[in-house]
Amino acid sequence: MTQLELARQGIVSDKMQQAAEAAGIDAEILRQRIAEGTAIVCHNNRHTNGLPLAVGKGLPTRVNANIGTSKDDTSIDKELEKARVAVAAGADAIMDLSTGGPIDEIRHAIIAETQACIGSVPLYQAACDTVVKKGKAIVDMSVDEIFDGIKKHLDDGVDFITVHCGVTRATVERMDNEGRIMEVVSRGGSFTVAWMAHNDAENPLFEHYDRLLELVKPYDATLSLGDGFRPGCLADATDRAQIHELIILGELTQRAWDAGIQVMIEGPGHVPLNQIEANIQLQKRLCHGAPFYVLGPLVTDIAPGYDHITCAIGGAIAASAGADFLCYVTPSEHLCLPNVKDVHEGVMATRVAAHAADIVKGLPGAMEKDIAMSKARKALDWETQYCLAIDPELARKRRGESGVDEEHGACTMCGEFCAYKVMDERKK
Ligand SMILES: C[C@H]1O[C@@H](n2cnc3c(N)ncnc32)[C@H](O)[C@@H]1O
Ligand SMILES: Cc1ncc(COP(=O)(O)O)c(N)n1
Ligand code: MET
Ligand code: SF4
Ligand SMILES: [Zn+2]
Incomplete structure (x- = not known):
């Protein structure tokens, strides 16, 4: 049985107990929230050296640090150092977003390095392998290659996977009809939109969502439903494509819950300060209280070099309005790949935001x-x-x-x- 199924049967599992103790919350209360979907205990059964992380209602606002290589910077040692620094600085989770060099080795090394909760976007590697190893284009990925890529990350013990299932023909059409300055800024979202256009097909992760649920279930990993249409600039925030995607993510949340799989929802992005609270309320309503994992939000577009600050301002507002999980942004955002110092500063800035919100949330202590x-x-x-x-x-x-x-x-x-x-x- 999955954690969600156990919770629904009234069973407090060892993982729930462990995660509740670490969070300083009563295990029975955590169980109830897992059962209703407003909290998750994030842990892949295969992640033998990892600790389960509770995220959601009544829990401390969590902080994630994104690390990983790109084509221009492929050092495993640097990524391991970033992982160490992120955890030492107090990050609760790390996403390996590598797209360069020996991606498998890097992920294995990061997973072996830390007990923190680990996330990834399997589609990145599926796309990179298609381009680098097979000499083809991203859009030439086969559906099986996409699913095999997901399975590989799950086998390695990744605790939560970002899947851009809400990118559909209908959302693309909505975006095109309304018009946007930045169009799609999500990397996974852009791969998916390009793939759909080239293959004249629906997004396989939407079309074959039941196959995805079946694949994830034995690992009891968490689905982090990606926001392919998150706004990439203030002017695009809260538009029809973004909200349409959120409605779809709400529907997919319920389908995952029906299958016994835990879910969180990824959110924006670049959002004016006065729209942040509305974004949180919409997510909570449309996704029936599922934990909200936001990137920033960044409250202005004009501060490259200081985006850990634009992110912390938005993160504090978002989390005090109910966001559960803050993804950091570093001073290198929009400029270059973060270095070790950027990682440290990004985690600290986001922890400040998370703590400021925890005071507003009335979190004990x-x-x-x-x-x-x-x-x-x-x-x-x-x-x-x-x-x-x-x-x-x-x-x-x-x-x-x-x-x-x-x-x-x-x-x-x-x-x-x-x-x-x-x-x-x-x-x-
Ligand atoms: C979606 C978020 O992921 C971040 N992102 C994408 N790739 C990497 C990487 N290799 N290292 C750190 N952050 C990354 C972007 O900067 C964006 O903020
Ligand atoms: C909070 C959050 N949102 C999105 C992504 C994925 O990035 P992308 O959508 O660019 O592939 C992420 N890693 N974290
Ligand atoms: C795909 S990496 C760049 C992400 C971009 N800064 C955003 O707003 O989400
Ligand atoms: S400009 Fe840089 S950070 Fe932004 S999407 Fe392109 S490569 Fe990614
Ligand atoms: Zn941006």
């Missing part, structure tokens, strides 16, 4: 951390401040570099005119 920090700050207790900091190493380093390190001394911002010290004098 979230606000308490801020209160503890404030007390330590008022007491000029630096060691405690470092411990409580989202990035303890950075906090310690910056104060250290300023040349003062007296245990209960002020910092160089105000020095002897430290407001906390001035207020202490009043008491004396």
Whole structure:
């Protein structure tokens, strides 16, 4: 039985127990939410060294880091370092989005490296193999090659797979009719649209969705229903193609649930700040409360180099409105492949957003951390401040570099005119 089927029968599995303990939530409550689909316990049966991750209602806002090679940068060592840095920085999940070099080896190495939850987009490798190994074009992939590619990732223990099942003839037509500045910016979405046009066929992952469900079931992996029509710029946000795809993803969610398979929904993208809450509400309503996994959202298009910030602003709004899982964006977004430093900064920025939202969500223990920090700050207790900091190493380093390190001394911002010290004098 899958986790969803067990949960529906009232059984709290070992995985649920383990994931609930790690999340600090009651296992029975988690079970109920898994049963109703509003939470998932993300874990592939084949992922022997991996820990199950609970995502969704009542759980901490989760953070994913995307890593992986591209044609221009294929070093396994660098990707392993990114995986280490992402986890050390506090990422809950890692997606391997490799499209260059020895893709199988890289995925195996990343999976072996960490116990974190692992995601992938199997279609990327199916497309790369068709181009690089077979010397054909992406659009020449056969349907069996697409499904075999998915099976290979599941065999390796990937916990959640992005599948762009909502890219259909009808959604493409809607997009073309309305018109868009950026059209499709999703990589998997673009492969699928191009494949459909060339083969004059429906998306196989939509047409043969039952085959996909059957394939995934023995692994008990999570389907992350991809957003091929996520807006790639503010002007395209919340348009008819995006919402049409979301309606289809809602239908596919129910079909997956009927088959006993857990689901989350991928979401935008580039969205103006004042449309974010509506996007979350639409997803929650149309997908019957399935966990929402958003990329950003990025709240402006004009800040390349700072997109970890545009992402964190949107992520904080999205998660406080109910998004469950934030995919980071790094300072390299729209410019180049992220390096190790980008990965660190991306995870930290998104963790700040996630924590800010957890306070709004009323997550037990979230606000308490801020209160503890404030007390330590008022007491000029630096060691405690470092411990409580989202990035303890950075906090310690910056104060250290300023040349003062007296245990209960002020910092160089105000020095002897430290407001906390001035207020202490009043008491004396
Ligand atoms: C959908 C998201 O995936 C990211 N993305 C795509 N490929 C990679 C990669 N190799 N490494 C890191 N991020 C990647 C994009 O930057 C986008 O934000
Ligand atoms: C939150 C989120 N959304 C989408 C994708 C897939 O990327 P793409 O759609 O570009 O293939 C992803 N990895 N994460
Ligand atoms: C396909 S990688 C580029 C993704 C793009 N920045 C987006 O908005 O989703
Ligand atoms: S410009 Fe760069 S990040 Fe954007 S879709 Fe093209 S290759 Fe990907
Ligand atoms: Zn973008």
